[in-house]
């Protein structure tokens with residue numbers, strides 16, 4: 001009898017793992033990413049500030065991917081380097097998941 005419950009238990013576990021891997025689009029924490037982006041990037045990338053305004057929906061997912069691959073060429077590379085890699089990952093998750101061509105494009109107002 002208990003063998004049957006072990007099988008059911010394993011089956012449920014498997015389903016949860018599958019859901020986990022398919023819905024996690026990017027491994028960063030997008031809620032933290034939004035906070036970090038507003039705190040560390042929007043100080044310049046905002047209407048009336050020194051750099052072009054940036055929002056998640058300013059770029060497509062492919063454009064964000066490219067931007068994060070080559071941020072060292074940007075004028076603000078030093079600002080990125082102040083952040084840890086996990087923090088950059090959180091910002092990426094936020095921007096990517098709400099990009100122009102994502103299912104839920106967004107501004108960060």
Ligand code: HEC
Pocket residue numbers: 037040041042043044045050051052054067074075076079080083091
């Ligand atoms: C001290 C001001 C400042 C900060 C802080 C800053 N940037 Fe920039 N950034 C600039 C300037 C100036 C440029 C070059 C001019 C432009 O693109 O407006 C630039 C360029 C860029 C570009 C390339 C241009 C484009 O529109 O594709 C991206 C992407 C970018 N920044 C993203 C970020 C991200 C993400 C952060 C936070 C981790 C950040 N920036 C923080 C000033 C800043």
